Amino acid sequence: MHAVNDPKHPYPRLPDTFAFSQSSLQAYQDCPRRFWLAYVEQLPWPAVEAAPVQDHEQLMRLGAAFHRLVERVEIGLDPALLAASLPPPLDAWFAAYRAHRPAHLPEAHKEVERILSVPFGLEGRPDSPEQGFRLAAKYDLIAADPEGRVVIVDWKTSRRRPEPATLRQRLQSLIYPYVLVEASPSLPWGPVQPEQVEMLYWFTAAPEQPIRFRYDGSQHQENQRRLQQLLAEILAGQRPADFPKVPDTEANRRRFCQFCVYRSRCNRGTAAGDLDDVEDMEDFFAVDVTAALEFTLDDVAELAF
Numbered sequence: 001m002h003a004v005n006d007p008k009h010p011y012p013r014l015p016d017t018f019a020f021s022q023s024s025l026q027a028y029q030d031c032p033r034r035f036w037l038a039y040v041e042q043l044p045w046p047a048v049e050a051a052p053v054q055d056h057e058q059l060m061r062l063g064a065a066f067h068r069l070v071e072r073v074e075i076g077l078d079p080a081l082l083a084a085s086l087p088p089p090l091d092a093w094f095a096a097y098r099a100h101r102p103a104h105l106p107e108a109h110k111e112v113e114r115i116l117s118v119p120f121g122l123e124g125r126p127d128s129p130e131q132g133f134r135l136a137a138k139y140d141l142i143a144a145d146p147e148g149r150v151v152i153v154d155w156k157t158s159r160r161r162p163e164p165a166t167l168r169q170r171l172q173s174l175i176y177p178y179v180l181v182e183a184s185p186s187l188p189w190g191p192v193q194p195e196q197v198e199m200l201y202w203f204t205a206a207p208e209q210p211i212r213f214r215y216d217g218s219q220h221q222e223n224q225r226r227l228q229q230l231l232a233e234i235l236a237g238q239r240p241a242d243f244p245k246v247p248d249t250e251a252n253r254r255r256f257c258q259f260c261v262y263r264s265r266c267n268r269g270t271a272a273g274d275l276d277d278v279e280d281m282e283d284f285f286a287v288d289v290t291a292a293l294e295f296t297l298d299d300v301a302e303l304a305f
């Protein structure tokens with residue numbers, strides 16, 4: 001991308017410390033303009049959207065509290081102590097986790113709330129940017145047996161369990177195993193082969209129906225190709241017109257714009273969608289710019305290898 005104050009390119013650019021994540025790449029894939037507004041311009045949303053955003057933030061706060069509870073149990077704290085006096089719906093979610101934590105997870109190594117990152121540039125291309133972008137992923141739980149399976153577990157607190165086919169299409173299902181395999185030679189218990197890896201989504205809304213995806217070498221290669229393609233498209237863009245809005249169809253308005261905080265700005269309607277219809281909380285696009293940029297090189301540096 002162009003330099004920050006280059007008069008030939010009077011537009012903002014990604015911060016030098018930007019690290020790509022499943023959230024930012026998903027934003028680009030869903031609607032390139034979303035990516036531009038959220039990650040390049042870093043625009044907060046207009047006040048008119050405040051109410052649904054507040055509801056969304058309340059759900060996000062509950063989700064974060066649930067993740068902290070589970071994290072503590074996974075590192076060895078007594079769940080009975082943690083369960084005392086939890087407010088709803090945390091009490092029900094935590095009871096569901098205690099009753100239905102996925103069985104048969106590898107036990108040899110556990111990584112809890114771990115961030116892994118790998119270099120992310122345009123491989124073998126002279127136009128690859130000088131600044132070193134990274135691709136980062138934050139894992140709720142990695143349960144590993146170096147000689148056997150390595151299971152990535154993601155706890156989901158959305159109100160509904162999505163269809164497996166929908167979840168499979170999300171970039172999280174691609175990026176989490178990809179980053180793990182690429183980063184694994186630096187892990188004390190690595191390296192990991194793609195065939196060892198499994199991604200498991202667990203839902204407070206359906207604790208007995210987790211969704212598992214197996215991973216393998218051909219998926220890994222295909223994922224690398226796709227990630228390179230996405231990065232090349234993003235880095236080729238220099239102005240808003242290079243990041244078009246998703247086509248204005250009824251279906252796209254329903255699927256993307258009604259859950260997007262930029263819809264007034266984009267003239268894509270004023271009413272927010274119903275939060276009950278959100279399958280994955282990340283489908284409600286109310287990116288917190290500070291959190292969205294959580295994976296900066298500053299954060300990643302201390303965890304990088």
Ligand code: SF4
Nearest residue numbers: 031245257260263266
């Ligand atoms: S409102 Fe629609 S067109 Fe505008 S950024 Fe959001 S998803 Fe894209």
